[in-house]
Amino acid sequence: MEPSHSTKQTSDTAILIDEPSRSTRGKSAAPVAIAAKTKGGSYQKGGWGRGIAIFDLILRVAALVAALAATTTMGTTDQTLPFFTQFFQFQASYDDLPAFSYFVIANAIASGYLVLSLPFSIVCIVRPHATGARLLLLIFDTMLVAFTTAAAAAAAAIVYLAHNGNQNTNWLAICQQFNDFCQKVSGAVVASFIAAVIFIVLVVLSAIALRRR
Amino acid sequence: MEPSHSTKQTSDTAILIDEPSRSTRGKSAAPVAIAAKTKGGSYQKGGWGRGIAIFDLILRVAALVAALAATTTMGTTDQTLPFFTQFFQFQASYDDLPAFSYFVIANAIASGYLVLSLPFSIVCIVRPHATGARLLLLIFDTMLVAFTTAAAAAAAAIVYLAHNGNQNTNWLAICQQFNDFCQKVSGAVVASFIAAVIFIVLVVLSAIALRRR
Numbered sequence: 001m002e003p004s005h006s007t008k009q010t011s012d013t014a015i016l017i018d019e020p021s022r023s024t025r026g027k028s029a030a031p032v033a034i035a036a037k038t039k040g041g042s043y044q045k046g047g048w049g050r051g052i053a054i055f056d057l058i059l060r061v062a063a064l065v066a067a068l069a070a071t072t073t074m075g076t077t078d079q080t081l082p083f084f085t086q087f088f089q090f091q092a093s094y095d096d097l098p099a100f101s102y103f104v105i106a107n108a109i110a111s112g113y114l115v116l117s118l119p120f121s122i123v124c125i126v127r128p129h130a131t132g133a134r135l136l137l138l139i140f141d142t143m144l145v146a147f148t149t150a151a152a153a154a155a156a157a158i159v160y161l162a163h164n165g166n167q168n169t170n171w172l173a174i175c176q177q178f179n180d181f182c183q184k185v186s187g188a189v190v191a192s193f194i195a196a197v198i199f200i201v202l203v204v205l206s207a208i209a210l211r212r213r
Numbered sequence: 214m215e216p217s218h219s220t221k222q223t224s225d226t227a228i229l230i231d232e233p234s235r236s237t238r239g240k241s242a243a244p245v246a247i248a249a250k251t252k253g254g255s256y257q258k259g260g261w262g263r264g265i266a267i268f269d270l271i272l273r274v275a276a277l278v279a280a281l282a283a284t285t286t287m288g289t290t291d292q293t294l295p296f297f298t299q300f301f302q303f304q305a306s307y308d309d310l311p312a313f314s315y316f317v318i319a320n321a322i323a324s325g326y327l328v329l330s331l332p333f334s335i336v337c338i339v340r341p342h343a344t345g346a347r348l349l350l351l352i353f354d355t356m357l358v359a360f361t362t363a364a365a366a367a368a369a370a371i372v373y374l375a376h377n378g379n380q381n382t383n384w385l386a387i388c389q390q391f392n393d394f395c396q397k398v399s400g401a402v403v404a405s406f407i408a409a410v411i412f413i414v415l416v417v418l419s420a421i422a423l424r425r426r
Contacts, residue, residue: 096381099370131424142358142416146409149359150366157312157367158374162382168309169375171384196359203355203416210423211344 049128052209056137056202057121063198064114067148070191071107074100074155077188079181092178099154100185106151107192110144117141124209131210138206145199152192159185262341265422269350269415270334276411277327280361283404284320287313287368290401292394305391312367313398319364320405323357330354337422344423351419358412365405372398 078093094100117140123133162182165173175182291306307313330353333346340346375395378386388395 092381097379098373135420135424138420139417142355142413145355145358146362146413149362153363153366154370157370160311161371161374161384166310168305169384169387171374171382174382200355200359204352207348207351207420207423210420211348 048212049209050125052205052212053121053124053128056205056209057118057125059198059202059205060114060118060121063195063202064111066191066195066198067107067111067114070152070188070195071104071111073184073188073191074107075104077181077184079178081177092174092181094185097158099158103151103155103188103192106147107195110148110195113140113144128209134206134209138203138210141199141202141206145196145203148192148196148199152189152196155185155189155192159189261425262422263338265418265425266334266337266341269418269422270331270338272411272415272418273327273331273334276408276415277324279404279408279411280320280324280327283365283401283408284317284324286397286401286404287320288317290394290397292391294390305387305394307398310371312371316364316368316401316405319360320408323361323408326353326357341422347419347422351416351423354412354415354419358409358416361405361409361412365402365409368398368402368405372402 074094078091080091094104117137120133120137123130124137127133159182161171161173162178162185163173163175165171287307291304293304307317330350333350336343336346337350372395374384374386375391375398376386376388378384
């Protein structure tokens with residue numbers, strides 16, 4: 001029994017020695033990382049921020065795709081009915097309704113902003129501690145949440161009316177005639193809502209990065 | 214001339230002595246504030262965060278007033294025309310149009326959220342370094358930016374249609390008959406947009422506080 005007892009004691013001692021050495025290393029690492037940026041400390045902190053920044057860039061590209069899809073779908077959709085009277089042809093396009101025109105403009109502006117914001121997002125990848133660029137992105141992202149949501153909601157209200165009409169106001173549904181047009185417009189509205197949700201996620205990501213730096 | 218020269222020299226010396234003592238005090242205060250929270254350092258830092266937190270609370274109350282005004286104006290407005298046929302009376306109220314119903318629900322939810330968020334805002338005044346509460350408020354505020362903007366934009370699209378009508382879709386303007394109803398609804402939409410703008414300012418304020426802590 002003697003040898004086994006001795007090995008147990010050794011392993012206990014080894015753990016006892018290991019524990020405090022690890023804890024003191026952890027304690028000393030924190031101030032050193034702030035003061036002199038040692039390899040271990042700054043790499044771990046930078047990696048966290050860099051992960052968020054790369055995810056930010058990917059989401060920005062996804063939002064750009066969604067906003068561009070919304071703009072082009074709404075902007076290029078028009079439908080001409082196969083019958084016409086002596087005086088005019090029945091045609092529907094986005095500029096018949098002001099809400100759809102605003103939708104195209106707002107999503108085009110959102111696409112332009114997203115392209116311009118890509119370099120700032122890359123700056124945040126290269127320098128995860130650059131809080132100025134991140135705060136700037138957060139402020140503009142918040143404004144574009146409102147902008148794209150407003151466009152999508154206004155268009156959605158009109159599309160709903162076009163689909164269902166309204167008896168109380170005597171507004172008739174036009175989607176029975178312009179079915180193809182209505183379906184494409186609905187798709188554009190969904191794409192714009194996706195872009196708005198991605199903007200919300202971008203704002204939350206930036207806030208987490210600002211807190212964790 | 215002798216006494217005046219001596220006094221000038223004295224004052225110069227006094228400044229020279231004063232300057233370095235002030236700068237060293239400033240330099241020593243920064244690390245001490247982090248390590249042990251001396252009175253001067255933590256008071257200044259806490260004061261900055263506390264100022265933002267108090268402004269946050271005031272804005273929250275203002276947004277609550279705007280959201281409540283939007284809800285009650287839209288919810289209580291109805292207009293009955295002074296003439297009627299044998300079968301029905303001409304009446305307009307918010308539940309005639311789905312966009313207005315959503316508007317009332319969304320602004321009621323926003324009012325409820327604002328009341329619930331007041332204690333968290335007060336926590337941020339008492340403890341300016343509590344970043345958890347601030348991050349939580351920022352995330353929910355961002356969602357409510359989208360929520361209230363969507364409600365306001367959808368209602369605005371319908372009100373615009375009610376005011377002007379649309380020739381291309383044969384939707385006639387109803388505000389010539391229901392003038393009083395349309396004006397009150399327009400007021401509610403403006404109040405909701407004000408609430409949305411205040412939410413954007415709240416998000417930006419929280420982000421600045423997270424960065425400056």
